Amino acid sequence: xxxxxxxxxxxxxxxxxxxxxxxxxxxxxxxxKAGISDILIIERDRMLGGILNQCIHNGFGLxxxxxxxxxxxxxxxxxxxxxxxxxxxxxxxxVLSIDRDRRVAIMGxxxxxxxxxxxxxxLAMGCxxxxxxxxxxxxxxxxxxxxxxxxxxxxxxxxFPIGRRVVILxxxxxxxxxxxxxxxxGAKVLTVAELMPYSGGLKRNIVQCLNDYxxxxxxxxxxxxxHGRERVEDVTIAEVDEKxxxxxxxxxxxxxxxxxxxxxxxxENELTRTLGASMCGVTGGANVDxxxxxxxxxxxxxxxxxxxxxxxxxxxxxxxxxxxxxxxYLKGEVAARSEGIGITADGGVRYTVxxxxxxxxxxxxxxxxxxxxxxxxxxxxxxxRGKTRLFARKTRVLAPGEMxxxxxxxxxxxxxxxxxxxxxxxxx
Amino acid sequence: xxxxxxxxxxxxxLGCALTVTIDQNEITVxxxxxxxxxxxxxxxxTDPTRIVTSTVxxxxxxxxxxxxxxxxxxxxxxxxxxxxxxxxxxxxxxxxIGDVVVKDAAGTGVDVVAAxxxxxx
Numbered sequence: 001x002x003x004x005x006x007x008x009x010x011x012x013x014x015x016x017x018x019x020x021x022x023x024x025x026x027x028x029x030x031x032x033k034a035g036i037s038d039i040l041i042i043e044r045d046r047m048l049g050g051i052l053n054q055c056i057h058n059g060f061g062l063x064x065x066x067x068x069x070x071x072x073x074x075x076x077x078x079x080x081x082x083x084x085x086x087x088x089x090x091x092x093x094x095v096l097s098i099d100r101d102r103r104v105a106i107m108g109x110x111x112x113x114x115x116x117x118x119x120x121x122x123l124a125m126g127c128x129x130x131x132x133x134x135x136x137x138x139x140x141x142x143x144x145x146x147x148x149x150x151x152x153x154x155x156x157x158x159x160f161p162i163g164r165r166v167v168i169l170x171x172x173x174x175x176x177x178x179x180x181x182x183x184x185x186g187a188k189v190l191t192v193a194e195l196m197p198y199s200g201g202l203k204r205n206i207v208q209c210l211n212d213y214x215x216x217x218x219x220x221x222x223x224x225x226x227h228g229r230e231r232v233e234d235v236t237i238a239e240v241d242e243k244x245x246x247x248x249x250x251x252x253x254x255x256x257x258x259x260x261x262x263x264x265x266x267x268e269n270e271l272t273r274t275l276g277a278s279m280c281g282v283t284g285g286a287n288v289d290x291x292x293x294x295x296x297x298x299x300x301x302x303x304x305x306x307x308x309x310x311x312x313x314x315x316x317x318x319x320x321x322x323x324x325x326x327x328x329y330l331k332g333e334v335a336a337r338s339e340g341i342g343i344t345a346d347g348g349v350r351y352t353v354x355x356x357x358x359x360x361x362x363x364x365x366x367x368x369x370x371x372x373x374x375x376x377x378x379x380x381x382x383x384x385r386g387k388t389r390l391f392a393r394k395t396r397v398l399a400p401g402e403m404x405x406x407x408x409x410x411x412x413x414x415x416x417x418x419x420x421x422x423x424x425x426x427x428x
Numbered sequence: 429x430x431x432x433x434x435x436x437x438x439x440x441x442l443g444c445a446l447t448v449t450i451d452q453n454e455i456t457v458x459x460x461x462x463x464x465x466x467x468x469x470x471x472x473x474t475d476p477t478r479i480v481t482s483t484v485x486x487x488x489x490x491x492x493x494x495x496x497x498x499x500x501x502x503x504x505x506x507x508x509x510x511x512x513x514x515x516x517x518x519x520x521x522x523x524x525i526g527d528v529v530v531k532d533a534a535g536t537g538v539d540v541v542a543a544x545x546x547x548x549x
Contacts, residue, residue, distance in 0.1 A: 047491075053544075056481050056482070056483060056495035056497075056543065057481050058479045058481055058497060068479065070495060070497050070543040071483055071495075072495050072525075072543045072544035073525065073543050075544075076525055076544060076545070153484075156483050156493065156495065157491060157492065157493065158492055158493075159483070159485060159492035160495045184480070184482060184507070184508075184511050185482075203436065203438055203440075203443040204435070204438040207435075207436050207438045208438065208478065211436065212504070213476070296438065374504070387445075396442050396461070397442045
């Protein structure tokens with residue numbers, strides 16, 4: 001089923017948005033509002049809204065709407081706008097490939113296999129969970145092992161039961177949310193084991209999903225064995241040392257029927273890679289400039305496909321910018337871009353998005369988002385132009401699980417040269 | 429006799445370790461670094477509340493379950509009673525966002541409402 005059948009006949013569109021989740025919706029809405037009439041969203045699922053459809057918990061939209069919404073409610077706000085703006089979309093449709101001339105091969109139930117050319121493409125494919133195969137956990141391969149997000153979808157959308165006695169590996173936010181969800185549905189969540197000495201999840205989720213239900217969080221612990229033939233029967237958890245190596249003699253077996261994995265999210269960039277865009281090794285997303293444009297002209301990226309966010313509000317904000325910039329690009333309002341000046345991330349800053357900035361054609365203000373490598377206390381976030389400190393903000397605590405941002409003013413960067421360079425760092 | 433409770437503040441990433449002391453009518457919060465921590469600590473020991481979210485089966489809809497939530501926060505101690513009232517219902521498509529699914533859940537005075545539209549399949 002598709003929203004507007006006229007979308008199907010389209011062979012050429014102004015802006016093609018790949019992905020109909022929070023990023024794709026916000027980008028399409030912004031581009032339409034900026035005056036681009038022919039936009040098409042391609043969504044592989046049977047409905048728009050992406051991951052928000054299964055995120056039935058509250059806490060979304062505090063920044064955007066000043067309300068605490070559930071995931072489906074947050075998605076509905078953007079779907080309503082997309083509907084009012086009559087933005088066409090195709091459901092049950094996969095994008096197979098994109099090339100540098102922005103020819104996009106798609107395949108879907110309604111449209112079959114076809115090629116669409118686009119003047120601009122917005123990549124908004126989101127991210128995927130790190131699966132068991134990427135974690136190297138020894139043991140058997142019984143039923144009952146799920147990534148936390150798969151379990152969330154099966155439970156909240158498809159309506160399947162997951163298990164009765166559950167162990168969760170990894171303290172990412174989805175794992176924490178699922179610990180509470182399973183408990184409310186009558187399952188016993190025995191423990192959450194986290195390899196690192198700190199949680200990758202938001203503080204609020206640790207308190208309201210674990211502490212509220214007396215579910216223990218075991219830091220510096222991991223699953224070292226999975227037992228069971230047909231179904232998971234138990235898992236072995238061991239403490240790890242500072243090199244994250246299991247300590248012999250600390251193994252404890254937990255009798256359970258289910259193991260959930262919440263061990264990190266990976267931007268889903270197979271298309272971006274085959275397109276040949278320059279990629280960032282840290283984020284797993286494309287390298288972008290301050291317009292969120294990849295190094296391939298007319299191809300923009302936003303949301304979790306660019307770098308994994310913890311708050312959807314920031315996804316919407318970033319995607320809105322990508323949509324507006326793609327519209328400006330189409331209208332010829334984007335000046336010829338230089339390759340830009342790279343932003344160096346160091347002193348505990350793992351990466352920045354954007355990775356480079358063009359001081360000549362940047363907007364008046366550019367938000368630079370980043371994550372830090374460890375838990376830091378009483379550090380100052382600093383931005384340097386050459387040896388000059390442009391910006392400093394004291395922080396009490398920084399954690400890898402919480403994305404940070406700084407805003408750069410166009411005036412600060414006037415006349416910036418490559419030799420000077422731009423650097424985001426942490427200092428005492 | 430003064431009673432002490434250890435809490436983690438959730439207002440910001442700092443996650444201050446709060447100690448809340450309840451001495452007859454007086455509640456004092458220590459360990460906080462800002463007024464929000466004090467307010468949170470006091471609320472958590474006197475009137476802790478939460479929004480509860482879950483799903484309810486839908487008959488005849490284009491999806492199998494509809495997400496639901498309490499229309500406002502409910503006392504923390506009533507979470508499982510509210511869940512029981514949610515487990516007892518099924519709904520018929522179509523469902524509209526905001527439709528009341530359970531009226532006055534578990535005597536809290538708060539309704540459980542649908543959090544998305546479900547069309548007829």
